[in-house]
Amino acid sequence: MREASWQERVDALGRARYKRYDESTATALGDGAELVGREYGDDLRRLRDRAGGDPAQVRALLTRFPRLGPVGAEIFCREAQAV
Numbered sequence: 001m002r003e004a005s006w007q008e009r010v011d012a013l014g015r016a017r018y019k020r021y022d023e024s025t026a027t028a029l030g031d032g033a034e035l036v037g038r039e040y041g042d043d044l045r046r047l048r049d050r051a052g053g054d055p056a057q058v059r060a061l062l063t064r065f066p067r068l069g070p071v072g073a074e075i076f077c078r079e080a081q082a083v
Contacts, residue, residue, distance in 0.1 A: 001033035028066035035065060 001009065009026035018025065040046040051057035055077065062073035 001029050002037055004030075006030060025067075031066045032068075 004012070006026050009029050010022050013019070013022040013025055036042060036044055040050075047061050048058055051061055059070065059073040059077060062068055062076055063070060068076070
């Protein structure tokens, strides 16, 4: 995401038929990718380490990502556990 241009992200969202908020989503995806690079050295697995393995802290750190609130963080944690 970080290497893709904003327009490339908009175009990809359009191809996926995600057109309603494609421009703002493209921005949020780029900003989120920048945060992963800056805070976690491009490795999101480091977020758990920073949280000290505390699930509440993991969710709190996730909400620092653009457009990811408490419900999205909860869903991410639930789904990521399977991986």
